Amino acid sequence: MNLHEDLKTDTRVFMPGTVEKDINNFNVFHVKHNNDERFNCKPFNRKALYKISLLKGKTKLYYADKTIEFDCALLFSNPNIPYSWEHLESDQTAYFCVFTEDFFNPFMNNFKEYPVFRPGSVPLYHLDPEQFDSFKDIFDQMLHEITLEFNYKYDTLRTLVLQLIFKALKLEPAAYQQYKDSNGSQRIVSIFLELLERQFPIESTMQRMELKHPTEFANQLSIHVNHLNHVMKSVTEKTTSQVISERIMQEARSLLQHTNWNISEIAWSLGFEDLSHFINFFKKNQQLTPKIYRKNII
Structure with missing residues (x-):
């Protein structure tokens, strides 16, 4: 039940x-x-x-x-x-x-x-x-x-x-x-990923990511951020920031493709205070600006 x-x-x-x-x-x-x-x-x-x-x-x-x-x-x-x-x-x-x-x-x-x-x-x-x-x-x-x-x-x-x-x-x-019935690092990673995924999909311009930085996730998990970074690297072979960035990029591409929201609205929903930071972040990861990416997929 x-x-x-x-x-x-x-x-x-x-x-x-x-x-x-x-x-x-x-x-x-x-x-x-x-x-x-x-x-x-x-x-x-x-x-x-x-x-x-x-x-x-x-x-x-x-x-x-x-x-x-x-x-x-x-x-x-x-x-x-x-x-x-x-x-x-x-x-x-x-x-x-x-x-x-x-x-x-x-x-x-x-x-x-x-x-x-x-x-x-x-x-x-x-x-x-x-x-x-x-x-x-x-x-x-x-x-x-x-x-x-x-x-x-x-x-x-x-x-x-x-x-x-x-x-x-x-x-x-x-x-x-300490949890002894299974690998503690695996459990931390699993719960971290659940906390991250729980913020998606973003379905409204009024909805916004609340957890975006490794320290914020570590606080929610009641562990030190260095410990979170260590277990993430050991289990996923990726840094905590890398995993977060990949999921944000996935959502950004989806919003650019499937909504008519302007880029400022998308940036805000994904937790960016400044539009230029979002544009630079997107370009670094996609090698295109959000505007050109959206134009190419239409």
Whole structure:
């Protein structure tokens, strides 16, 4: 079962004053299995979703080049850090709440600054049975609240999400061990490529690459940029910058061929602040300017 489904739209009619956009910016789920149909989690690929997961049952979490095994834990996920998990036993209970950045804007613009969502940490908290029950109570309140026709229910839900965050911040985050079940360098490269590829295809002039430089990718992976460069070279025989440049060029050629966007729009979407930098970059890699390339393929 893939739990990373779209946020389902609640179609009930609400009283005047309800912030209707919140209907599409928050949801909460409860899943319980006690058979062999385990709901393993594939790498998280929804671009704009934050997620808080309460998990019970023997589970292995894969996070960058790290792995953690646990029986009961709380996990925080942000849309820039890919992860996955697998359940090791069939008896599983899980609660999830998912929300977009817009869910807290403009009420609270700095929620991403809490340590549970910042890159560089392992956002997993081991729980004992009493702690699990206390977090479960909050999720149960969410599940009840979201069914109500109450004008301020999403304000209540925002408060409950913050309760989860603040309770977690009082706990000690889980220690991790280096991933030993497969090649750690291969995993870093795989997740780097997923982070890179997640930014494509670019489908609108309003869409823009957010990660473009090796240091930015290293920060997302919680590793030093020198380590990222080393493993990229050892696994792909290419530098990190070379891999990024090749993917940007692939997208640039596609946009020049298949859209009528002007070259400035394409440059901006690909993360270039200055048009001349994009033209020089393209010419260096294609031996043609973007304008001549587009003219030749039409």
